[in-house]
Amino acid sequence: MIPSALGYGLRSALARRKRWLPFLIVVGVGLTVVGTSLGVAGRASDRARASADRDGADRVVEVEGTLNTGRQVRLDGSTLARLGDVPGVERVLPSSPAPLGFKDAKVPGALLVATAIRTRRPPMVDPEGAPPKLRPGEVLLPRRTVDSDLKSVLGRKLVFDTQRATGVGEGTAASYRLRVVGLYDPKFQPDGQDVAYTTEFDNLRLAAANSGLAPAQFQRREGFDTAEVVVRKGAAVGPVLARVQRLGLPATTLSQRLEALPTLLSLARDLGLFLAVVLMLVVVVTTAGQTAAAVRARQSEIGVLRSVGYGRGAVMAAFTAEALIAAVVAMVAGVVGSFALSAISGRLLRDRLDQGAILLPGLTLPTPGPLAAIVAAALVSTFLGAGFAAVRAARLDPSLSLRPG
Amino acid sequence: MTPAGGGAVAELLAASRDFETAAGRVVALAETSLAVEPSEILGLAGPSGSGKTTLLHLLGLLLRPSSGEVRLEGRETSRVREGVRDAFRREFVGFVYQEAMLVSHLNAVRNVTLARPGLDANRAQQLLTEFGVGQLADRSPAQLSGGEQQRVALARGLAHAPALFLADEPTSNLDDASAGVVVSSISGQAGTGGAVVVASHDPRMLDVCTRVLRLEHGRVLEEAA
Numbered sequence: 001m002i003p004s005a006l007g008y009g010l011r012s013a014l015a016r017r018k019r020w021l022p023f024l025i026v027v028g029v030g031l032t033v034v035g036t037s038l039g040v041a042g043r044a045s046d047r048a049r050a051s052a053d054r055d056g057a058d059r060v061v062e063v064e065g066t067l068n069t070g071r072q073v074r075l076d077g078s079t080l081a082r083l084g085d086v087p088g089v090e091r092v093l094p095s096s097p098a099p100l101g102f103k104d105a106k107v108p109g110a111l112l113v114a115t116a117i118r119t120r121r122p123p124m125v126d127p128e129g130a131p132p133k134l135r136p137g138e139v140l141l142p143r144r145t146v147d148s149d150l151k152s153v154l155g156r157k158l159v160f161d162t163q164r165a166t167g168v169g170e171g172t173a174a175s176y177r178l179r180v181v182g183l184y185d186p187k188f189q190p191d192g193q194d195v196a197y198t199t200e201f202d203n204l205r206l207a208a209a210n211s212g213l214a215p216a217q218f219q220r221r222e223g224f225d226t227a228e229v230v231v232r233k234g235a236a237v238g239p240v241l242a243r244v245q246r247l248g249l250p251a252t253t254l255s256q257r258l259e260a261l262p263t264l265l266s267l268a269r270d271l272g273l274f275l276a277v278v279l280m281l282v283v284v285v286t287t288a289g290q291t292a293a294a295v296r297a298r299q300s301e302i303g304v305l306r307s308v309g310y311g312r313g314a315v316m317a318a319f320t321a322e323a324l325i326a327a328v329v330a331m332v333a334g335v336v337g338s339f340a341l342s343a344i345s346g347r348l349l350r351d352r353l354d355q356g357a358i359l360l361p362g363l364t365l366p367t368p369g370p371l372a373a374i375v376a377a378a379l380v381s382t383f384l385g386a387g388f389a390a391v392r393a394a395r396l397d398p399s400l401s402l403r404p405g
Numbered sequence: 406m407t408p409a410g411g412g413a414v415a416e417l418l419a420a421s422r423d424f425e426t427a428a429g430r431v432v433a434l435a436e437t438s439l440a441v442e443p444s445e446i447l448g449l450a451g452p453s454g455s456g457k458t459t460l461l462h463l464l465g466l467l468l469r470p471s472s473g474e475v476r477l478e479g480r481e482t483s484r485v486r487e488g489v490r491d492a493f494r495r496e497f498v499g500f501v502y503q504e505a506m507l508v509s510h511l512n513a514v515r516n517v518t519l520a521r522p523g524l525d526a527n528r529a530q531q532l533l534t535e536f537g538v539g540q541l542a543d544r545s546p547a548q549l550s551g552g553e554q555q556r557v558a559l560a561r562g563l564a565h566a567p568a569l570f571l572a573d574e575p576t577s578n579l580d581d582a583s584a585g586v587v588v589s590s591i592s593g594q595a596g597t598g599g600a601v602v603v604a605s606h607d608p609r610m611l612d613v614c615t616r617v618l619r620l621e622h623g624r625v626l627e628e629a630a
Binding site for chain 2: 004008011012014015016300301303304305306307308309310311312313397398399402403
């Protein structure tokens with residue numbers, strides 16, 4: 001009798017499609033938005049993780065020489081030596097930002113920040129690939145800055161200007177000659193879009209000059225702003241991170257940083273989770289309400305079903321099936337909608353987000369896992385909502401249901 | 406009142422039914438014993454509220470008796486679980502009511518085959534033709550007149566050749582032509598060996614009954630000739 005009841009529910013859902021239409025629209029649109037929000041954020045998260053893994057960023061602990069527990073922690077020579085002595089550390093690469101500018105006939109002006117190039121997850125150069133190994137006197141620039149296209153400077157030796165401090169609040173201009181050996185895509189790197197990558201040697205020279213010190217004095221007295229600590233094995237990252245933090249240094253893993261989604265995607269994920277919960281509540285309440293209304297309006301029909309031999313389970317199945325069929329249609333619409341909206345929003349976000357090209361390359365489609373979980377949860381919610389009301393239908397006294405009036 | 410017999414299709418053995426209401430306990434049917442034999446058309450007459458429908462629903466296993474027993478095809482049904490009663494009802498009992506009570510979203514054929522997985526559309530079509538509505542098989546109930554609906558309901562009730570056919574005021578809303586079809590169909594059902602119990606005020610219906618019980622205030626008062 002149950003298969004017959006399911007067929008009965010199908011015909012009933014078809015006959016009452018107009019009544020189910022608002023439910024179909026709300027759930028279909030809701031699932032589209034939820035699937036898209038979670039899908040796009042999930043895709044970006046997966047890509048960020050894969051990108052961090054691919055580039056070996058999962059073996060890097062990033063250390064900052066900023067204020068910590070109320071005192072300035074300097075990444076000076078002795079601190080760097082202590083970092084290098086931490087068990088499991090392969091090497092330590094310090095860096096300090098230093099302003100670096102230039103202009104010529106084709107470039108009206110470019111203001112950049114010089115920093116030492118990363119050994120892990122370096123920027124991607126054109127055509128996409130690893131940058132050349134830098135030697136002293138060489139620099140890697142972004143393909144474009146805010147106002148200028150820098151393609152014309154590739155391969156040229158340029159005179160860069162920086163500031164040499166001469167006293168408190170005083171300084172003079174200083175020039176450095178560096179050859180541009182590569183242009184990176186500003187979307188494909190984690191240090192910002194106006195970074196000029198140099199060797200550790202040139203970065204020390206520039207940073208020291210910027211502080212008005214000789215390189216040796218800078219290392220001893222001033223210290224660097226950041227250090228990239230490369231760990232020998234991924235499994236050792238946790239212990240190294242803990243040891244570095246015990247030294248009083250603020251430290252995070254690079255992969256953590258890379259995997260932290262841009263604010264917009266993070267908001268999309270949170271919104272998606274919130275809407276998913278709301279959607280489930282809407283599904284439960286709506287299916288319970290629709291089914292309860294149907295039970296009230298169709299009491300004599302329920303009596304007829306019982307009189308022709310439908311058992312309580314079959315009556316319950318018929319009414320639950322009607323809601324489930326409506327839910328399945330809404331789910332199909334929502335899944336199709338989320339595929340379409342994911343593709344569209346992925347395309348739009350790619351050009352508008354920091355690292356959008358890394359996070360959302362190609363066609364963006366919803367992540368199957370979360371989408372399947374939402375669909376399953378919505379079907380369970382429908383079953384619960386409709387089932388609750390359908391129990392009432394099954395418990396109706398058929399004798400009373402069949403009495404006129 | 407006929408005492409319970411061994412070959413009866415349906416029997417009430419000292420069966421009663423009462424209901425709890427806000428005003429207190431109401432006896433819908435006082436202790437009653439009767440048997441319905443094969444080929445018998447048992448009429449139930451009496452004013453509204455006399456217990457006719459309650460008696461029909463006890464025989465049709467839509468109600469459990471408050472006391473006593475209801476037997477169907479010799480099997481006690483009052484104390485068995487609901488699923489067994491549903492199966493008995495599906496196999497042995499057919500109903501038709503004062504109103505056709507067709508399922509609005511099913512066409513005539515699907516109303517006839519409702520809950521009858523073994524009944525194919527051809528047989529349902531044949532039944533509808535026998536009741537004079539074969540050409541309306543694809544129509545929904547809303548597209549049928551009251552008389553046509555009642556004929557479809559008759560086909561539904563008789564589709565599985567039930568051992569016991571129960572009719573509750575089946576002709577009260579019908580014109581003469583449709584009422585005639587209903588009366589002759591019910592007579593025909595008895596002619597095939599099935600038992601019929603019909604509650605009615607309609608003399609056309611009561612005239613074909615082999616026996617008529619008169620009920621008042623939940624009690625069977627007399628057996629009319």
